[in-house]
Amino acid sequence: MPLENIPDIVVGRLPRYLRTLTYLESQGKTVVSSQELGDDLGISAAQIRKDLSMFGEFGKQGTGYDIAFLRKQLRKILKVNRTWDVAVVGVGDIGSALARYQGFAHRGFQVRLLFDNNPSKIGHSISGITIQSIDEMETALKEAGIQIAMLAVPIQAAQEITDRLVEAGVKAILNYAPINISVPPHVHVQYIDPAIHLQHMTYYLESPED
């Protein structure tokens, strides 16, 4: 029974389901049970069934889920049954790696625009995309109708650039700058900060100094 208001924590698991299904399909599997999928993901079978049931009835009793079918449904639900153009702002080490990353294409994203404020970088290309001046950012974003940006600028610039992205119509920001950014309610932000994850894990490690 599809609901209208799905908890964000459920939405956040869907991309993981999709990724695992894609992997299973690449391994030649065609059908999977909630139990198997859960084992792969470290999630309970009940939770997977409950999550999916919020969007429809995708499985078959006695059999499980048809992988190709469920993938298709999830891609539709997540709106990645199309390709989203993405901009990368800040073409340092992280920005360049994002521009070159081969993993986006199969998952619904294509890096289209690159921006940097360093004159020595402007005009150069990465993966066939010319780096533009950040002065042209708003114009270029609007012209390309881009809704998604990956932010890889220094901390001090992060909030100002964020404000400009929002002003240019960006609705989703993946922020690599290790700082919280403020955005209006209609704009979505996700954070990637490796040090946060490392520090989460060191809590559990034994430190000689203890």
Added chain:
Amino acid sequence: MPLENIPDIVVGRLPRYLRTLTYLESQGKTVVSSQELGDDLGISAAQIRKDLSMFGEFGKQGTGYDIAFLRKQLRKILKVNRTWDVAVVGVGDIGSALARYQGFAHRGFQVRLLFDNNPSKIGHSISGITIQSIDEMETALKEAGIQIAMLAVPIQAAQEITDRLVEAGVKAILNYAPINISVPPHVHVQYIDPAIHLQHMTYYLESPED
């Protein structure tokens, strides 16, 4: 009243508190209330107080928290009041960016070893660290006593390399390969996959095709 068993979800918030405190300190602030900290982080004041109270009494009624003091306590709790040596496995675009990333040093981590299986990369250096053959990985990890690895190899290699990392004594893995890896219970894994975050956000975007 410090407890022995802290929920992992609480532990996961501590690095974010620490990061924000460091930022506030860099802005010249010396004291912060749970309310202000919460506003910055998008977390309720009550939750911050509750989380911190699991580890001790760090604040002062009527005043709030001394930033320098609370930072020190959190660094100790997270065991980043020291520097952890880290290995990067797979020196492609992501691995190189990690090797060059300046953001680790201040937060308790130093990249010490780099491994790749591509002969054309072995022997070359990044940030003063020589890339070693992956054949030497176990030996080098053990010799350096490294407990933390960042994994940036292709999907097909991820599980095999993981097994070898575990065998070599690694206890914490930050996995950039877009696949779930299996590890024994004593090994911690965190995942970074930008496409997962992007797909989480596209759920909420309006797609023309809808």
Added chain:
DNA sequence: TAGATTGTTAATCGATTAACAATC
């Protein structure tokens, strides 16, 4: 058919929030 597995409900579990006495 018998066995397996879904979708869903109810029960449990855990996390967040509200409220306030204590106190700086």
Added chain:
DNA sequence: TAGATTGTTAATCGATTAACAATC
């Protein structure tokens, strides 16, 4: 002192799990 804010308890809220009828 008066005002502010902590640490903590109890209440609320939400998420996960267990269980099972339905059914492929």
